[in-house]
Amino acid sequence: MQNIIEDDAYDLAIAKAEKIGERFTEPRKLVFQSLIKAKVPQKAYDIIDYVSRQSEKTTKPPTVYRALDFLCRIGVVHKIESDSTYSICSHNDHCHKANHSPLFLICKECGDVEEIHLSDIEDSIENAAHKKGFSLTRIMIEAVGICQNCAQK
Ligand SMILES: [Zn+2]
Numbered sequence: 001m002q003n004i005i006e007d008d009a010y011d012l013a014i015a016k017a018e019k020i021g022e023r024f025t026e027p028r029k030l031v032f033q034s035l036i037k038a039k040v041p042q043k044a045y046d047i048i049d050y051v052s053r054q055s056e057k058t059t060k061p062p063t064v065y066r067a068l069d070f071l072c073r074i075g076v077v078h079k080i081e082s083d084s085t086y087s088i089c090s091h092n093d094h095c096h097k098a099n100h101s102p103l104f105l106i107c108k109e110c111g112d113v114e115e116i117h118l119s120d121i122e123d124s125i126e127n128a129a130h131k132k133g134f135s136l137t138r139i140m141i142e143a144v145g146i147c148q149n150c151a152q153k
């Protein structure tokens with residue numbers, strides 16, 4: 001059973017895809033679903049495993065990678081580079097940017113990841129790159145430490 005928040009994230013993702021004339025194909029749907037269900041960032045092989053179990057046909061890893069690329073491209077999923085995991089964007093519905101570069105606070109104890117969008121940091125990176133004549137493809141801002149929950153234990 002999906003709860004309200006999960007349904008919202010799902011509807012939002014579909015709306016974003018439709019806006020650029022893309023469909024939420026079966027693999028895209030299943031990949032997104034696996035990330036929503038997991039609640040914590042997932043490695044690609046965990047997602048491949050989930051998708052294979054859910055679909056009738058065998059799912060080849062490249063299909064899952066293509067779906068992940070697509071979901072990242074439209075900004076509903078982020079890739080966390082430092083540990084190669086994927087996470088549902090938790091900020092989409094209230095962001096002024098179509099596709100933002102968030103800061104990830106990654107807890108090294110429990111693996112919890114918190115997403116915060118710091119527009120001013122993103123803007124200054126964009127400006128600095130622009131001044132150097134550098135065209136950005138992607139910005140990754142990741143911080144590792146101990147989350148509040150783990151610190152209180
Ligand atoms: Zn996000």
Ligand SMILES: [Zn+2]
Pocket residue numbers: 091094095096097100117119
């Ligand atoms: Zn934002």
Ligand SMILES: [Zn+2]
Pocket residue numbers: 107108109110111112146147148149150151
């Ligand atoms: Zn923690």
